[in-house]
Amino acid sequence: MLIVNQPAFNYLLENLLTGLGYPAELIISTDHLASAEKLLQQHLPNLILIDLSLDQTESIIFIQRLKKFHPDANVIVILAQHQTSLLFDAIQAGALGYIFHENTEAEMLNNIKSILRGGAPLHEVFAQYILSYPVKSNQTISSNPLNKPAHLTAIEFEILNLVATGLNLRQIAEQTSNSLYKIEGNIKSIYRKLASLKN
Structure with missing residues (x-):
């Protein structure tokens, strides 16, 4: 539609x-x-x-x-x-x-x-914007307890940071030794976590 x-x-x-x-x-x-x-x-x-x-x-x-x-x-x-x-x-x-x-x-x-195919796009400016929201890796302690943070896995947090520096998804797949499909799937997971904070 x-x-x-x-x-x-x-x-x-x-x-x-x-x-x-x-x-x-x-x-x-x-x-x-x-x-x-x-x-x-x-x-x-x-x-x-x-x-x-x-x-x-x-x-x-x-x-x-x-x-x-x-x-x-x-x-x-x-x-x-x-x-x-x-x-x-x-x-x-x-x-x-x-x-x-x-x-x-x-x-x-x-x-x-x-x-x-089950993934999602992500560009540099939007990755930076998401990182400005209270997001954190599960391996870290939230520095902003007033806002409920999105609990990201280590790879999700790494993808956001790498995209924010200007790398494209193919470059990130190579750098992290993951498939492009897996990188895109992790981005979709990030989006679902952001949506769950709103609900």
């Missing part, structure tokens, strides 16, 4: 999804959150792309409601690259990944593929 109010961008996303093997006739599109809610009562898509520029606050609430009733739905948010705090809110609401309006088609495709 595509929830996008820009026809050209909607067309681009439809092309990307059909390229991934989604039959065109099964791709549902709408440009309103209200109609999306009605459509979701009749259909249960495994992939939902939602443009947060529709209505930021309502979009976050929509994701929270959706994940409550359909916890296995793969929700990907679409937003501008500088909207880091909004992206964090979306991840806490239950989004599993994101694409930026500024991304190339190849970058969008890579992020969608990552999510569909």
